[in-house]
Amino acid sequence: MGLLTIIKKQKQKDKEVKCLLLGLDNSGKSTLVNRLQISCSNEKQPSLEVDKMTEITPTIGFRIISFPIKDNLISIWDIGGQTSLRPFWNNYFDKTNILIWCIDISDLNRLHESINELRKLLITKSCDVEGEQGEGEGDGDGDGDAEAEAGKDVIAVDCKIIIVLNKVDLISRGDCGATTGQEDIENQVRLRVVSGLSLSLADDDGDGSPRVSFVTCSALTGVGLRPLAEELSSPDSL
Ligand SMILES: Nc1nc2c(ncn2[C@@H]2O[C@H](COP(=O)(O)OP(=O)(O)O)[C@@H](O)[C@H]2O)c(=O)[nH]1
Numbered sequence: 001m002g003l004l005t006i007i008k009k010q011k012q013k014d015k016e017v018k019c020l021l022l023g024l025d026n027s028g029k030s031t032l033v034n035r036l037q038i039s040c041s042n043e044k045q046p047s048l049e050v051d052k053m054t055e056i057t058p059t060i061g062f063r064i065i066s067f068p069i070k071d072n073l074i075s076i077w078d079i080g081g082q083t084s085l086r087p088f089w090n091n092y093f094d095k096t097n098i099l100i101w102c103i104d105i106s107d108l109n110r111l112h113e114s115i116n117e118l119r120k121l122l123i124t125k126s127c128d129v130e131g132e133q134g135e136g137e138g139d140g141d142g143d144g145d146a147e148a149e150a151g152k153d154v155i156a157v158d159c160k161i162i163i164v165l166n167k168v169d170l171i172s173r174g175d176c177g178a179t180t181g182q183e184d185i186e187n188q189v190r191l192r193v194v195s196g197l198s199l200s201l202a203d204d205d206g207d208g209s210p211r212v213s214f215v216t217c218s219a220l221t222g223v224g225l226r227p228l229a230e231e232l233s234s235p236d237s238l
């Protein structure tokens with residue numbers, strides 16, 4: 001390995017972005033990470049990696065896949081989503097820059113389960129607000145906003161969150177029996193996630209709370225993966 005290669009690798013390591021990829025089993029996490037790796041690290045010879053896309057089996061435990069995007073080394077931790085593995089998800093958060101939550105947008109029957117799991121992982125009740133209010137709290141004429149804040153749902157993790165709405169190809173092909181269009185389903189899923197997490201997307205900017213964004217894609221066809229790659233490598237994710 002030449003000196004330049006070593007320096008380049010070290011520089012990439014310095015800018016490593018740890019992404020935790022979670023979501024229900026069968027939502028397409030492993031396919032997504034394989035497709036991202038192929039399209040980001042091997043654009044010139046994608047045919048060499050075709051086998052990787054046909055080899056997907058349920059992930060037992062976890063695997064780590066690393067590849068460069070722009071100047072960053074993206075390390076994606078693909079964690080199994082089966083019920084038995086979910087209690088361990090919390091253990092992987094250390095030093096995570098980005099949480100990627102994968103939802104199968106074609107399977108609305110499991111959307112509730114997915115949002116519930118995400119909620120369990122992220123949301124906690126704020127409890128320090130009461131202490132900060134000081135004396136005179138709750139007397140009816142005090143700081144109404146602060147009172148309203150007490151016990152409010154807040155996101156407890158300190159990383160950027162990307163919600164991936166995967167398998168959009170199944171909706172555009174009409175395979176999942178949906179009677180409404182792709183845009184309607186996307187909006188419906190976003191709204192359910194936002195209200196399920198008690199988020200106000202308008203609050204996401206500038207107040208120190210983690211930024212939540214949505215990306216719609218198909219890990220199978222590759223549609224929508226470029227914006228996801230952009231999000232992973234954008235400087236505000238570091
Ligand atoms: N049609 C379609 N199928 C997908 C897509 N992503 C994953 N799959 C399929 O969904 C199944 C589960 O995928 P997998 O990556 O193992 O899901 P995981 O359990 O979340 O890791 C596999 O049969 C994949 O081929 C997608 O975007 N579109």
Ligand SMILES: [Mg+2]
Pocket residue numbers: 029030031057058059078079080081
């Ligand atoms: Mg998997």
